[in-house]
Amino acid sequence: MRNDEEYEQPTKAAIAQRHRKIGPLSRRFFQVYLGLISEALAPFEMDPSFYSLLVELHERPGIDQRRLGEALGIDRTTIGQMVDELDHRGLISRKVHAQDRRARILSLTSKGDALRLQIRPHMLRAQAQLEAPLTPEERGTFLELLTRIVVSNLDKESTGGFRRRKLRPKEKGGG
Amino acid sequence: MRNDEEYEQPTKAAIAQRHRKIGPLSRRFFQVYLGLISEALAPFEMDPSFYSLLVELHERPGIDQRRLGEALGIDRTTIGQMVDELDHRGLISRKVHAQDRRARILSLTSKGDALRLQIRPHMLRAQAQLEAPLTPEERGTFLELLTRIVVSNLDKESTGGFRRRKLRPKEKGGG
């Protein structure tokens, strides 16, 4: 361990100090959330996106794929793949819309809803753990402010999810 | 437009209502942030991760790759690739550590720092836009609570970034 004048694990306080910027914090926040719930979901062969898809479908049964994707901020192709997977697993059903045969009507199967209910307490626990550092009163405040930020800026949302954009346009060879 | 008993764009209020859960909000929050700054960074052939790398390097010059990755919550391989890219573009320098020849000492070049400074006002503007829905006082509150949540939960952070976990173990054929 080189322990001269090098960098060690910065203390939590140091991290708190340095990251008092809303942007990086938003990233960390999401990352921490993912860490918590991924663990809770792993035993069910689920991940956060899949689970939120189940929840969304529970709340808006009969929604079509495009709108579902929009609701979750996931692109149409990816939603298609996810729906495909969940369909294969018998967790959701996909029917052709009666009035618009292009669209696919989605809803939870009883198996899917059972799984959702089975997972729910684990999610609530993870959520509680995330909020644990706040007092109940602070939680309300925090949620309200967070909601306002998100809703007010919804139109500026990145459509494309979390992947980095392509940076090197083509560069056929050398650096 | 099928406008009978189908789903239209839910109103912002409806979204606010439905998403009063901290987890999904954290995702939206980050997504909104990405949307805002990606736009600001695109002219510079940068993306949020790259820019935050430049900033981190400005604040901790001489850091090595592994620690840089940890600081940003990015895995070692990905950091290596990013560093490679930025090195090629002449924005950072990479030297072998004098005491530990395994490690690579990273720092901004003057070109890299100039780019960082050029981008900074755009980032600040994006940040301001993100925070705009809050009053100055609320901003302070929000940042404090957010910081507390993140710092308290740092140990539960997902190491692996934002990609979904592998779900289908192998499935060599039919579902």
Place this chain on the structure above:
DNA sequence: ACCTGATGATCAGTATACTGACTAACTATC
């Protein structure tokens, strides 16, 4: 010096999520 275990970085392989082109189906207009 030699061996063992740990660590920083890279390489090869793979999984995920995108973009763009495409098909099918809807609406509007003639």
Place this chain on the structure above:
DNA sequence: GATAGTTAGTCAGTATACTGATCATCAGGT
């Protein structure tokens, strides 16, 4: 009912970011 323009969904191709294996180096014990 034919044509044009639009939209839901899928397919093929590609880019990004991971996992695991490997190499080089370091630290400790003998």
